[in-house]
Amino acid sequence: MLKALTEGLATPEICERLYIAPNTLRTHVQNIMGKLRVHSKLEAVAFALRHRLVEPPKSDDSLF
Numbered sequence: 001m002l003k004a005l006t007e008g009l010a011t012p013e014i015c016e017r018l019y020i021a022p023n024t025l026r027t028h029v030q031n032i033m034g035k036l037r038v039h040s041k042l043e044a045v046a047f048a049l050r051h052r053l054v055e056p057p058k059s060d061d062s063l064f
Helices: 002-006 011-018 022-036 041-050
Strands: none
Touching: 002 011, 002 041, 011 022, 022 041
16 A cells, blocks of 8 residues: 555555555555554655655656
């Protein structure tokens, strides 16, 4: 789930990828944020990247 957040996926995309309801996603994100002691999804992503819990997303060369 943190990986999906670091990729910048929107809630519907994450729910579709994980086959879960939006309320379930919200609960999981809130639990993760509590365990990491952060107050936002952005802080959770920054924490995960800083502590190498997830790999940074690969740059997409096709955008340039």
